[in-house]
Amino acid sequence: MRTSMLRSMEAVLRRGEISFSSSSSSSHLLRRSYASESTPERKVAVLGAAGGIGQPLSLLMKLNPLVSNLALYDIAGTPGVAADVSHVNTRSEVAGYMGDEQLEQALTGSDVVIIPAGVPRKPGMTRDDLFNINAGIVKGLCTAIAKYCPNALVNMISNPVNSTVPIAAEVFKKAGTYDETKLFGVTMLDVVRAKTFYAGKANVNVADVNVPVVGGHAGITILPLFSQATPKANNLSDEHIVALTKRTQDGGTEVVEAKAGKGSATLSMAYAGALFADACLKGLNGVPDVVECAFVQSSITELPFFASKVKLGKNGVEKVFDLGPLSDYEKQGLEKLLPELKSSIEKGIKFANAN
Template identity: 70%
Template sequence: MNSLFRAGKQVLQASGRAFSAAANPDRKVVVLGAAGGIGQPLSLLMKISPYVSELALYDIAGTPGVAADVGHINSKAKVKGYAGEENLGEALKGADLVIIPAGVPRKPGMTRDDLFKINAGIVKGLTKAIGEHCPGALINMISNPVNSTVPIAAETLKKLGVYNPSKLFGVTTLDVVRARTFYAEKKNLNVADVDVPVVGGHAGVTILPLFSQATPSVDLTPEEVDQLTKRTQDGGTEVVQAKAGKGSATLSMAYAGALFADACLRGLNGEANVFEYSYVESDVTELPFFSSKIKLGSEGVEEIYGLGELNDYEKAGVKAMIPELSSSIEKGIKFANEA
């Protein structure tokens, strides 16, 4: 049992290092949408993170049960569940990191615009509460469409006068996780040794894995590159189809969200050389938000890196994504600024 417990902790270490019992600073993490399909497994993973001392779980309903369940796990984080809008402020007080998987998945008969309006409204309200109750916290945005919800959060925080671009992140880690997995499977590589940069955004054609910069470097035919790129872009659809319309990517998203959250906490704690990929305010391209490699530090984003040397296929991929990403950003900004 003890070895399984240790293994669970190790799985959260993005660097692949074994769990260390060394003391870490006290950190409060809040999960908004903790009773949902992503929120529940994410809450479990944050409970076993060595970097979390206090875990607040919030949702409209059901959260006390989730908190009671994960609270029985023998790891150091103290857990409390909060249900209902009247308890949102209390859940957020003193937070170092807020993770937002809240929202609804797309259901049969629901248009993308229907989905946008629901989730955008949820994100706007939650971000307002963050700005009022824990304005200095790092925000990890998982709620889709990330390409729009991050701009919504930025505009909402600007209205409150508390926006800090170094502390707002769109979580695109699942795209990286998928690209690494698919690349390793295709070439029979040890996935623990694989890295694949993924840039752009977090939907369809805006997701661009840079296989020319993958490590370890192996030869890929143009057909293999195209197949791997499209599989990475369509990873969410692959899961929806496999679940026969009864769900979306919840478990892999929770895992990716926990990886990124742990990286943020390691940066806050002063660990050197913490690198991830994330959708942040950026001047890497002409767009105001873009996902690329970042360095995390004690104040959030410490450095944003460029795209490196792109081949012709990748240059075409960047060019193709710009109109769609631009439109998504503008849609988010417009929504946030509506009364």
């Protein structure tokens, strides 16, 4: 049985039938996708590829038939990760790069740059505790992106996203390369969690579920809009919605505690990062109606950055959607999150301009 399963998987990979789409209309993991012969050449760079998120993310990007060139970069350990991943029999060519002197080579020609670089959360550590270390790492990497692949779509995973995205924007502005349509904070893990938790409580097929998640990517700044969830669930009380909201907001802490201080949400984050990168690649390739949630520059609130649904296209963000109708509970959540998100954004901008 195991042999036949492996053969089936190999056949699927050869035909380019793996899809990472999270939309309800294409929710099956294995389905007819784009044959590699007709797919444009696309280079994806993963910065922080040897880390806890970077390694599984690199594997998932190797499985994506839309990727033709996969550049894996880290300060150490990348050659081994690249050698390991390169043995997977899929389309993309894999190269590993290590250290500052090879960063230019890793980035040059990239269409999408994914940044999971940085230190993970540890027990008792808030996202704010991560700030000084990860902010410096992000600033250095974005300086290089501005120099070597200024037109790439940048997918920011490094926490705290509420601050690292504004840092990246300031770095790009100083370099004269900033394009608001090409910078994304990856909040897809919040969406993945909201879908999973909602489906479990509503007793519906998770593959059919869609839940917009807006705001930011930390604690109360994460606001799942369960009032807009599909399919509609009539069996959820107000108490259920409050509990689902809190669990979505505290999802990262749940994993950190479950791993007893020996890790954070690396595997689910890698999956979510691969989903969002796949959406970006589809948009670049002209696939119509690619809509996902992301933390981007927008004017839908008084804040300069906010997570909401965005339409992805050949130049990145094509449209930022407004929040739509909110329940009273969601309106209260929005009011509570704005001051905290504003503070995080300002902290990022201040760091970028002071250092």
